[in-house]
Amino acid sequence: MTSAKLFGICLRISADRDAAEDILQEVYIKVWNRAGRFDSGRASPITWLCAIARNAAIDWRRASLRPGTVPEEAASTVADSALPADRVIERDQMRARLLYCIDQLQRGHGDAIRAAFLDGLTYAELADRMAVPLGTMKSWIRRGMQRLKECIGDG
Amino acid sequence: MAEVPLSAEERDGLVAELALGVLDGEERAAALRALMADPAFTPGLIEDWQRRLAPLYDEYTPVAPADTLWAGIAARIDDADAPREGALRQLRIWRAGAMIAGVAAASLALVLLFRPVPSSPPLPGPAAPVAIAQMTGAVDGPVVLARFDPASGRLSLRASAVKPGALAPELWVIPPDGKPRSLGLIAANTDSQLPVEARLRAFMTEGATLAVTMEPVDGAPHAAPSSAPVASGKISLI
Numbered sequence: 545m546t547s548a549k550l551f552g553i554c555l556r557i558s559a560d561r562d563a564a565e566d567i568l569q570e571v572y573i574k575v576w577n578r579a580g581r582f583d584s585g586r587a588s589p590i591t592w593l594c595a596i597a598r599n600a601a602i603d604w605r606r607a608s609l610r611p612g613t614v615p616e617e618a619a620s621t622v623a624d625s626a627l628p629a630d631r632v633i634e635r636d637q638m639r640a641r642l643l644y645c646i647d648q649l650q651r652g653h654g655d656a657i658r659a660a661f662l663d664g665l666t667y668a669e670l671a672d673r674m675a676v677p678l679g680t681m682k683s684w685i686r687r688g689m690q691r692l693k694e695c696i697g698d699g
Numbered sequence: 700m701a702e703v704p705l706s707a708e709e710r711d712g713l714v715a716e717l718a719l720g721v722l723d724g725e726e727r728a729a730a731l732r733a734l735m736a737d738p739a740f741t742p743g744l745i746e747d748w749q750r751r752l753a754p755l756y757d758e759y760t761p762v763a764p765a766d767t768l769w770a771g772i773a774a775r776i777d778d779a780d781a782p783r784e785g786a787l788r789q790l791r792i793w794r795a796g797a798m799i800a801g802v803a804a805a806s807l808a809l810v811l812l813f814r815p816v817p818s819s820p821p822l823p824g825p826a827a828p829v830a831i832a833q834m835t836g837a838v839d840g841p842v843v844l845a846r847f848d849p850a851s852g853r854l855s856l857r858a859s860a861v862k863p864g865a866l867a868p869e870l871w872v873i874p875p876d877g878k879p880r881s882l883g884l885i886a887a888n889t890d891s892q893l894p895v896e897a898r899l900r901a902f903m904t905e906g907a908t909l910a911v912t913m914e915p916v917d918g919a920p921h922a923a924p925s926s927a928p929v930a931s932g933k934i935s936l937i
C-alpha cells in the first residue's frame with residue numbers, strides 16, 4: 545500500500561511518529577496540488593511519490609535542527625505482488641544491479657551511500673555516525689557515487 | 700567554491716551530492732548556484748541519479764499510518780479551499796486510487812498526472828476524481844496522454860509521435876471484459892478534446908485500458924479494431 549510505504553519513509557528519516565504523520569499529510573497535500581508536475585517519462589508514480597516523501601522528510605529533519613538520532617534499521621524488502629511478470633523482472637534487474645554495484649564499492653563507501661539515502665543524513669551526520677573525518681566522508685561519497693555510476697553503466 | 704564552467708568531475712560530484720541529499724544549508728545553496736550557472740548542467744542529470752537510486756526505496760519498511768491521517772489531510776484541504784463533504788468524499792476515492800497506483804506503479808503505462816486542463820471554468824462543488832492514462836508503445840512510437848473529467852464527460856488528449864497517413868489514430872477503451880469500445884478518432888500530434896458518450900463513461904475508470912490503433916477514417920468509430928494497438932496504457936484515478 546502506497547501510504548504505508550510513504551509513511552515508512554517519513555518515519556525512518558524523521559524518527560518521530562507524530563512528525564512523520566505531519567510530513568505525510570503535507571506530502572499528500574503537495575501531491576494533490578501539483579500532480580501536474582509529474583514527468584511520466586522519467587519515473588514511475590510510486591518512485592515520484594517516494595521521492596516527494598523522502599525530500600519532505602529530509603526538509604523536516606534539517607529544519608528541526610536535531611542531532612542525528614535516527615535509529616539503525618534492518619533493511620527489509622517488500623515484494624510487489626501485483627506487477628506483471630516482465631515488469632517484476634525488469635524491476636528486479638535494476639534493483640539487483642544497484643545492490644550488486646553498491647556491494648562492489650570499497651568498504652564504507654557503500655554503507656555511507658545507503659545511510660545517506662535511506663536515513664537522509666548530511667555529510668556531517670554521516671561522518672559522525674561512521675566516525676570518520678568530514679573530508680574523508682566527502683571523498684567516500686564522491687568516489688563511491690562515481691564508481692556506482694560507472695558500475696551501473698547507463699552513462 | 701566552484702569555478703564556472705565546472706569541470707566534468709566537479710559537476711558530477713555536485714549532481715551526485717544533490718541527488719543523494721548530503722548537502723545542507725549554505726553548502727547546498729552554493730552547489731545549486733554553481734550548477735545553475737554551468738551551461739552543461741541539466742536537471743536531467745539529477746533525475747538520472749534519482750532513477751539509479753530508486754530501487755533503494757524498496758529498503759524502507761512500510762508502516763501503516765494512523766487512521767487519523769486521512770481525516771487530517773481532509774481537514775487541511777478543507778481549510779484551504781474545498782467544501783468539507785466534497786473534499787472528504789474525493790479524498791476517499793482518491794486514496795483508493797493512490798493505493799492501486801502503488802501496486803500498479805511499475806507498469807509502464809500508468810501515470811499520475813496530466814496537467815489540469817484550464818479550458819473549463821472552476822466547477823462549483825466537489826470535482827469527481829479525474830481519470831488519467833498514458834498510452835505508450837514502441838520506444839520511439841506514439842505517446843498519448845489522456846485525462847478524463849467525469850464532471851464534463853470530456854476526454855483531453857495530448858498525442859505525439861503518431862504517424863498519420865492513410866490511417867488515423869482511433870482511441871479505444873478496454874474494460875475488464877476485454878472487449879474494446881471505440882471512443883472515436885483522435886487528432887494526431889496535437890492536443891484535442893473528445894466528448895465521451897454517456898454509455899461509455901462508466902468504463903473510464905481504474906483498471907480499464909486505453910489503447911490507440913491505426914484505422915481507416917471511413918466508418919469510424921468502428922465496432923472493433925482492425926489492428927494491434929500502437930500505444931496502450933491503464934487508466935488510473937487521481
